[in-house]
Amino acid sequence: MALMQTKPAPSSATGLVLLIVRLSRMAGYRLGQALASMEMRTHEFAVLNHLAEAGPISQQEVGQALRINPSNLVGLLDLLEADALLVRARDPGDRRRHLVELTGAGRKRLAGAWRAAEQAEEDLLSPLSPTERAHLHDTLEQLVGHGCGPRGRC
């Protein structure tokens, strides 16, 4: 029964994706509860946050970075734009694109969402020291940065 390589070696690695998904379900639930108090949803928070970090970008780039389907993004941006949290404008350089940019109201609302999210984050991360949190942050950013490869395919 030469099964030396089934579990022992890959076991430490083989649970990681499952662990990430599992943890994300807790994190997403807590975040959703926290954001619900200000009538915001996780996706809206994620989009606003990404726009604040990545400046004016096309809808396609938003969708790729956050893994949101362009189809779903349309309605999502419609809502956020209706609340004047962001603006869509044709890219002068390529009129097929819509450049999406955060407004002042958007930044303000994002800041409020951050305050609401802090409690959820603290609950989730309480077993970790500040050093460990920083290290985890670096690791995860490395992973999402690697993300979809150079061609955008995931």
Add this chain to the structure above:
Amino acid sequence: MALMQTKPAPSSATGLVLLIVRLSRMAGYRLGQALASMEMRTHEFAVLNHLAEAGPISQQEVGQALRINPSNLVGLLDLLEADALLVRARDPGDRRRHLVELTGAGRKRLAGAWRAAEQAEEDLLSPLSPTERAHLHDTLEQLVGHGCGPRGRC
């Protein structure tokens, strides 16, 4: 090391939940693609895996550990039971409970799913060294272990 550029104080902590959710979307997509080749879904994989690790347990415990709502769990277990991958039996000690247990076929299918998932996992974790993966694994397990507190509320 303090970058005043973006977010002053809470920056190191405040992005983590969002990062986890974002990473999980990539991971879940890749895992789903890999499992689709054998007509299995992420939740089914997660349930089978948890049953293999935690032995015969009640449906409620499965739902709590994996953050799957008991309502959804019913149909999910129905499917898996129809394929004879697990069995439900009344707990003799408490006849309200259904004890869920993996069958031989279930373990076999789980092993196959692991093989399919390995490639997806390798793709996602490629920027990390084995040491870093092990460290990440420990950190995440610490977080999911802390999970919902002693009372099961999340």
Add this chain to the structure above:
DNA sequence: GGAAATCATTATAGCCACCAATGATTGTCG
């Protein structure tokens, strides 16, 4: 012995993910 709690289940509604198709715009090549 009876009220409250627990567990699985059903039914329902809302959100989200993916696919295919359309219209507008741009880039390519003969």
Add this chain to the structure above:
DNA sequence: CGACAATCATTGGTGGCTATAATGATTTCC
């Protein structure tokens, strides 16, 4: 120049996932 393919946003539709409330069976507590 002019057909043709590619890209971007958008729409419509389908299916899956998630959460809430209500029901029935069983157990626990007083």
